[in-house]
Amino acid sequence: MAWKTDTLTGWGRVLSGSAQIARPEKPSAIARVVADTPAPAVGAQRSYGDPAINTDGKAIDMNRLDRFISFDAKTGVLEAEAGVSITQMLQTFAPQGWMPTVMPGTGFATLGGCIANDAHGKNHHGVGTFGQYVISIELIGADGKTKTVTPKKNKTLFEATVGGLGQTGIIISAKIQLTECSSRLIQVDERRATNLSEFMDMLKSSTATYCVGWIDGTANGQSLGRGILEEAELTKSNMAPKLRKSRKVPFNAPSFALSPPTVRAFNRMYFNRVPATGRGVLRSLEDFFFPLDKIHDWNKLYGKRGFHQFQCVLPDDTAERTLREMLRLIADSGLASPLAVLKRTGPGRAGPLSFTMEGFTLALDFPNSAKSIKLVETLNEMTTEAGGRIYFAKDSLATAKQAHAMYPELAAWQKTVKTADPKGHFKTDLVRRLKLRDSK
Amino acid sequence: MSETWIVLGASSSMGRAFARKVAAEGAHVVLAAREKDDLARTAADCTSRGAPSATPVVFDARDPKSFAPIYKAAKKNEGIINAAVFVGSMAPQADVDADPNIGDFTIQDNFTGPANFLHGLAPIMESRKGGTVLGIGSVAGDRGRIGNYTYGSAKAGFHTYLSGLRNRLNRSGGHVVTVKPGFVDTAMTWGIEGMFLVASPDQIADDLWKAHLKKKNTLYTPWFWRYIMAIIKSIPEPIFKKLSV
Numbered sequence: 001m002a003w004k005t006d007t008l009t010g011w012g013r014v015l016s017g018s019a020q021i022a023r024p025e026k027p028s029a030i031a032r033v034v035a036d037t038p039a040p041a042v043g044a045q046r047s048y049g050d051p052a053i054n055t056d057g058k059a060i061d062m063n064r065l066d067r068f069i070s071f072d073a074k075t076g077v078l079e080a081e082a083g084v085s086i087t088q089m090l091q092t093f094a095p096q097g098w099m100p101t102v103m104p105g106t107g108f109a110t111l112g113g114c115i116a117n118d119a120h121g122k123n124h125h126g127v128g129t130f131g132q133y134v135i136s137i138e139l140i141g142a143d144g145k146t147k148t149v150t151p152k153k154n155k156t157l158f159e160a161t162v163g164g165l166g167q168t169g170i171i172i173s174a175k176i177q178l179t180e181c182s183s184r185l186i187q188v189d190e191r192r193a194t195n196l197s198e199f200m201d202m203l204k205s206s207t208a209t210y211c212v213g214w215i216d217g218t219a220n221g222q223s224l225g226r227g228i229l230e231e232a233e234l235t236k237s238n239m240a241p242k243l244r245k246s247r248k249v250p251f252n253a254p255s256f257a258l259s260p261p262t263v264r265a266f267n268r269m270y271f272n273r274v275p276a277t278g279r280g281v282l283r284s285l286e287d288f289f290f291p292l293d294k295i296h297d298w299n300k301l302y303g304k305r306g307f308h309q310f311q312c313v314l315p316d317d318t319a320e321r322t323l324r325e326m327l328r329l330i331a332d333s334g335l336a337s338p339l340a341v342l343k344r345t346g347p348g349r350a351g352p353l354s355f356t357m358e359g360f361t362l363a364l365d366f367p368n369s370a371k372s373i374k375l376v377e378t379l380n381e382m383t384t385e386a387g388g389r390i391y392f393a394k395d396s397l398a399t400a401k402q403a404h405a406m407y408p409e410l411a412a413w414q415k416t417v418k419t420a421d422p423k424g425h426f427k428t429d430l431v432r433r434l435k436l437r438d439s440k
Numbered sequence: 441m442s443e444t445w446i447v448l449g450a451s452s453s454m455g456r457a458f459a460r461k462v463a464a465e466g467a468h469v470v471l472a473a474r475e476k477d478d479l480a481r482t483a484a485d486c487t488s489r490g491a492p493s494a495t496p497v498v499f500d501a502r503d504p505k506s507f508a509p510i511y512k513a514a515k516k517n518e519g520i521i522n523a524a525v526f527v528g529s530m531a532p533q534a535d536v537d538a539d540p541n542i543g544d545f546t547i548q549d550n551f552t553g554p555a556n557f558l559h560g561l562a563p564i565m566e567s568r569k570g571g572t573v574l575g576i577g578s579v580a581g582d583r584g585r586i587g588n589y590t591y592g593s594a595k596a597g598f599h600t601y602l603s604g605l606r607n608r609l610n611r612s613g614g615h616v617v618t619v620k621p622g623f624v625d626t627a628m629t630w631g632i633e634g635m636f637l638v639a640s641p642d643q644i645a646d647d648l649w650k651a652h653l654k655k656k657n658t659l660y661t662p663w664f665w666r667y668i669m670a671i672i673k674s675i676p677e678p679i680f681k682k683l684s685v
Contacts, residue, residue: 002631004630005631023630028478064453067484067485068484092490
């Protein structure tokens with residue numbers, strides 16, 4: 001197998017590292033590579049920090065293993081290779097009446113990546129995480145042998161793999177349960193929330209299948225935590241949606257593009273765009289589930305300095321108090337970008353390293369700077385103290401101590417991983433940075 | 441009614457990308473490649489994406505006996521039969537220099553093999569009154585260069601064959617596109633130094649489909665290779681023979 005020296009970069013473009021990368025196109029080829037040179041798998045490189053970076057090491061690019069293996073149109077069970085993207089699944093099977101049960105905020109994410117991060121979507125409060133719909137996984141271990149992992153046959157290994165950041169082996173394909181999809185059009189109701197407690201009440205009492213909130217990270221005082229609540233239900237229309245054309249960010253944007261006054265003005269406009277009485281709009285599934293995918297390379301909008309995404313989940317008992325403090329700190333700093341999300345999460349999770357818990361999740365982007373690093377570090381500490389968690393798929397700044405405190409089942413996970421990969425071949429920069437495979 | 445596409449070289453990156461493209465358009469596919477082990481999976485991929493049928497068949501450009509089962513599989517479907525030919529091999533020029541017999545294989549894989557296959561297919565296409573042949577040549581066939589002129593000359597021969605076949609099939613409503621791709625991001629070019637302006641197989645597949653619909657005669661893909669090659673072709677021979685481009 002040919003190895004190519006290339007740079008692996010997180011989506012936030014702050015962390016990157018050079019690695020030698022192999023890109024097999026057949027399952028037999030990948031088995032041969034792993035038997036010879038076990039190395040972590042990388043997919044679409046949509047994690048923000050360093051879970052798919054292996055500086056000065058090796059990596060196996062899974063993007064060319066992207067075929068559907070079987071699909072049962074009666075039951076909605078799909079088996080596919082790990083490099084298949086969520087968009088590919090949606091676009092292929094929605095016309096046949098099926099779609100992935102859980103879809104993360106970008107359709108570029110791969111099947112393997114969604115399992116390894118136990119991704120969640122806009123319906124988490126109702127259905128849980130991606131991993132809960134995985135029926136079986138074909139996993140190549142550090143010994144180069146492929147085995148079928150299911151929640152029944154080898155429960156511990158299955159759970160350690162789902163959300164396991166690739167540490168138990170390479171996921172080459174998986175069988176998942178799709179969900180029925182009545183239409184390719186979705187009805188979205190948008191309503192204003194004028195402050196944080198109103199917003200949280202609206203999110204908590206929402207009965208919509210899909211529910212997500214945009215939050216204004218620049219609003220302060222009376223309007224602290226204001227935003228727009230989006231509740232959505234699939235329609236019954238069988239018409240094909242009109243898809244917007246995709247565009248590309250051609251070069252790094254200058255730093256003033258996301259300076260505090262621009263963001264404040266933009267956010268005010270974005271909030272006021274929805275009338276005080278609310279409104280309903282009809283969107284294509286792609287536009288609703290993957291709002292930014294139409295703008296290719298949107299991460300370049302932050303310029304060459306890159307950005308950090310902070311995403312935490314907070315349990316109900318501490319959520320409101322902590323969110324209020326966090327938002328005040330964020331608004332005072334003036335560092336937030338317009339991309340900010342507040343969402344209700346349910347109890348669903350599939351593995352010991354899964355991110356979600358019942359409560360609220362907040363996600364915000366900050367252009368990279370010494371000040372924003374300091375702010376995110378503070379937010380990480382507040383999350384730890386509030387009994388919450390940071391999402392590994394987004395993180396670039398948490399500490400090992402915080403990670404160990406946030407994920408109490410880590411020790412049990414480590415035991416399984418130690419058996420699966422005793423020599424640590426599948427370690428990545430994130431695993432080393434957060435000492436996820438060390439006892440403390 | 442669904443058309444049929446024969447994809448020769450269906451386990452190559454470009455062949456795979458094109459097979460799934462035509463599958464999504466609702467065509468029957470006949471997938472031919474040298475190794476069968478992985479073809480069944482590509483076939484399953486095609487049916488998931490909308491192909492009414494997908495038949496894997498073993499094909500070896502150096503073995504004319506392997507041609508008939510492909511014709512047979514295609515003829516089973518009614519309607520128009522099309523073919524996209526992605527087969528080929530590129531032995532490094534240095535290997536050919538060391539053992540001239542290797543040159544024969546290069547010519548068989550890139551020229552005589554696929555040309556003979558198409559020659560057997562032509563009467564079948566004519567009887568069905570239509571169909572497109574997408575013949576994958578190469579920009580390397582536009583001029584003999586020191587780096588790969590055995591490969592280049594085989595491709596040039598294939599280009600000339602395609603031009604003649606276009607002339608012939610045109611009379612029965614058929615069409616031939618001579619395709620000249622530049623650098624494509626495939627397993628063959630992975631990790632090779634000096635690659636630039638590399639296109640993805642999906643990009644090439646989209647271009648091929650458009651060229652088929654528009655009945656283009658010659659397609660450079662991506663498009664700018666037409667101009668790069670125009671420059672290379674226009675260099676006078678007294679100067680060109682001293683260059684190593």
